Amino acid sequence: MSTTTEPNTAPKPPPSRNILLDSGFLRLWGGSTASATATWALPFLLGLAVLQNTLTPTEVGLLLATRTTGFLVAVPVGGLLTDRYAARRVILLSGTLAAAATPVLAWGMGHSLMLAAGAAALVGIGQGTTRPAYQALTAEVVDPDRLQQANAARTFSVRVTTFVAPAGTALLATTLGLRTLLLLTAALWLVSALCPPSGTHRGHDEEAETPGLLSGFVAGLREARRHSWFPAGLVALSTVITFGYSATNIVLPLISRDRYGSEFVLAGALTAYTAGALLGAVLIGRWRPRSPGWTALVALGCYGIAPLTLLLPVPPYVVFAGYVVAGVGIELFNVPWFTATQREVDPRLLGRVSSLDFLVSYGLAPLGLALIGPAVEAFGPGWVLGACSLLCFTVPTLLTLVPGTRHFAHPRR
Template sequence: MTATAEPSTSPSPPPRKSVLLDSGFLRLWAGSTASGMATWALPFVLGLAVLRTTLTPAEIGLLLAARTAGFLVAVPLGGVWTDRYSARGVVLVSGALAAAATPVIAVGMGESTLLTACAAAVVGIGQGTTRPAYQALTVEVVDEARRQQANAARTLSVRVTTLVAPGSTALLATVLSVRWLLLITAALWLVSAFAPPRGALSDRAGEHTPGVLGGFVEGLREARRHPWFPAGLAALSTVITFGYSTTSVVLPMISRDRYGTEFVLAGALTCYTAGALLGAVIIARWRPSSQGWAALGALACYGFAPLALLLPVPSVVVFAGYALAGIGIELFNVPWFTATQREVDPRLLGRVSSLDFLVSYGLAPLGLALIGPAVEHLGTTWVLGTSALLCWAVPALVTAAPGTRQFSRNHGRTG
């Protein structure tokens, strides 16, 4: 008589709950969203101060330049400190620093330009050190299987903020002064400081680590170990430096001169944000078989924005070009962040993430500074055409780098 095998009685693993139901991630998401809202709000609120003659155009330019300088200096420091100590500790200190400096801007406006500029630089330092820390903290709080959904949720909150916040802030401005609006952004920085949970990794203050410069160089070496990372960063930086900077400078001119209305300017930016929202929703669940190549192809879609501005097309085509650009940016961003969190040594993730933000965001002001003179000397046709070509060509060219097909060092060109 043949014995029949008994069915297994071991319980199957419980289904993995959505990251949106995880209290630890929700606390992280709340802190990250508050940080993003505070970062976005400062230039908008300072713009309101110019409208109310509390600040002059020259003063707001100085304040924003000081904040950008603080950000660029602090990003590499934040990466090193995140890896040396703890991501949670850096988020706490950074948020508290920005929260303390923001009221100084409110008090100093119209009284002391030097004081407000120094305070704006400190806010930039808090913003810069927070960026790599939140990237590393996501790895500690969310398991790998749910990390892409987590990154999509984080970027979705950023896009909702940019879509909804201008109208909300303008509404608040009807009943609150600029100084009170600045104090609200200080409160948002406090939420960023205290909301996130403690991560899984312990404080590494006792470990032997190199100095700040040596630590950052160690992060550069780790980035070079993943050929897909510098390749993808080159593509992203090209799109930001030439594509995004060009459209930022030229769109207002095209809206005024070709279409004779500010509606095209507002509509294009709204469509870009709406496209990015749609892209974040799509990538929360979509898992393409060649995720790196798909992400780079999506990034190249930004080329449709300068192309739409180049051609004498109806305004609806401009809106469609910007919507495609927005979708493409998020279909790149989320897999890019997720792959970096997966592939990079967790001990060095803060430094590699800081390199990402430093290069991509750091080159944006350079692009903005160069595009204006280029338009004056070469004309909008040459500048827009070159920008569109670069947005398409560079992401296509970097697919030849090893590992770009899957954004992984363990996969060659053929995956």
Template sequence: MSTTTPNQTDPRRLRGSPLLDPAFVRLWCGTTASGLATWALPFILGLAVLDGSLGAVGLGLVLATRTAGFLVAVPLGGLLADRHSRRSVVLWSGLAAAAATPVLALGLGTSTALMAAAAAVVGVGQGACRPAFQALTAEVVAPEDRQQANAALTFSVRGATLLAPGLTALLSTVTGTGALLLVTAALWLAAALLPPAGAAAGTGERAPRAAFHTEFLEGLAEARRHPWFVAGLGALTVVIALGYSATNVLLPLASRDHYGTEAVLAGALTAYTGGALLGAVLVSRWRPPAQGWTALAGLALYGLAPLSLILPVGPLAVMAAYAVVGVGVELFNVPWFTAAQREVEPGKLARVSSLDFLFSYGLAPVGLALIAPAAQAFGAGPVLLACALLCVAAPALAALAPGAREFRTP
């Protein structure tokens, strides 16, 4: 039995940068592999639509079932990761996604229903591993190194979003979509097998265990014990549901209608990812005073994205606004993850992290569904202005919560 709790420093670990620790490097490679597999799949399926092996309706169905599987698995994955070894949850969720992906390839051109079922399993694997990876990071990395570790992890996520489309398009010139899907299966296998065991065996040694719904409520109670977390999660949910949705729905329209070219869309999204990479590098070392308020201010910068689509500015100004937004998002993300790993009770960290992913990403489809009808009813300008104001107001209100100044529980 391990006597090292998740928030204690294992003396076997190397001091200094976590990037010099082989255990963290394995964890980083595993999360990077899962990120590449996650972000590559929509582009591979898009290529399948272009070559005629999948219809547009089928594409929507497959992506919808993957999202549904993700949303169902996130809270379940958090519960399992707090009951058992976080490493084992990462292993089995990655293996599930790896096993289901060849079934996706098998269904290409033959059965959309089979593809949808396989995509749901892939989504389950993707959702279950997210809170487990968060909790495993707290076990593998010493507390004083976690901000730099989280910055490296988010850097890999942003790098995956930047590289996955290009790599997919490049590989498509030499192989078919079925083979590309098998490549993502190999990435999921790497995500399952590469991460190391944590410093603790998990919390499954406690007995007797409560029922699943009881332990889920315990996770809710633990989240509510940290007012800054509840307020920050509310702000993050608003910003993703509105600002992110405006970017995905109205930016393509603005690129076409205002500027007459898709180059603004591509340039803005690339600038956003570039800004996020820069923000991850910046926050890996920067420890500002009032870190919580600084993080929330960074989140509020997302208001520039919808605002840049209202004002009569040139394409370069839109791209610059999105670059600043990218920096601001990482100024929030890295301290946010680090604070949760520090403040939340270790045995409940995965459940609290699952609530983070469930609410922030789970409500994003609602925003995506409502933005376009709202723009048709009230006009794109008023909707974008409302999104910009709410993206600023929500973090400002969250900054008033107890403990929000430093992301520390009073």
């Protein structure tokens, strides 16, 4: 047995050992799933508040806007704090903050809209600081040989939540009430804060010890640029989110109403997308492609099939099949992408690089939604769907030419 030790990792278990039998990962997985469930639940519960006349659409828009603002502001801060201190500590503080703010949000919904908006911003801050911390903690808790399996298990749990939770939540709302359900999300944030294990010591980055947030984040930018595949993958992901994802979100309800005459296609397409993502998570948890980066980028480009099915006058089952393929492709990209980032990036800078990933991808989504709507009104849905589909197909494919993208690693000479 080799006596070589690996820096910043615990003794390495046998590679064949199932990640779901690892108690440390199960604690991480439980906290991560609780965080993702609470994050998903808030906008859904606020939507139910509109249906029950507890809030107006304008008030819900304000609460979601303040939450999103808090999230986007907190993501880079969370990445810096994760690198400066410890990912476990950041998760504890951020989960506790979101848990404490949620009851204030529930009370403010019927008493003070501004108080509720402030609480929503704090919940968003808790969410934003948690994201890069969980990415970094996964790399600390899980050995490199099982990172892909661990990331697949994490994303699978998120997809299961979004697949089965809407009906269950709507049913519970009829008996428990919205404010009680919001308090249950506070309990989920406490699970996220307390459940994960401590990670290994990753050392400290000297630049992270400087007082300036900007200088610390710039160090993360330099690290991201050092890996040629990372900016390429980020451009591909941003293109698909900004154009493909935004276009389908806006046009799908219109197509479902005008072409098919009901909401059936809307509900069926969203369900098919989630089912495809579940299938993709299961597949990539077991599959090790020879060229993981190229496979991930081509799979990401397959999202272009979704707007293409909306463009063409096809039967509903073709639309559903296109959304299944899009869901599979998203997970075939996400899991290798997260795994490569955790494996290749300097551990002292992983929090900031992960925060850059979330900041760009989530930050551009509202921009895409703002652009696609006027474009549909100006040029019609057909032209917009065609252009967005073409971008989804071509941009990720062209980026496979960037050195290092074949394996999402430094190119070998």
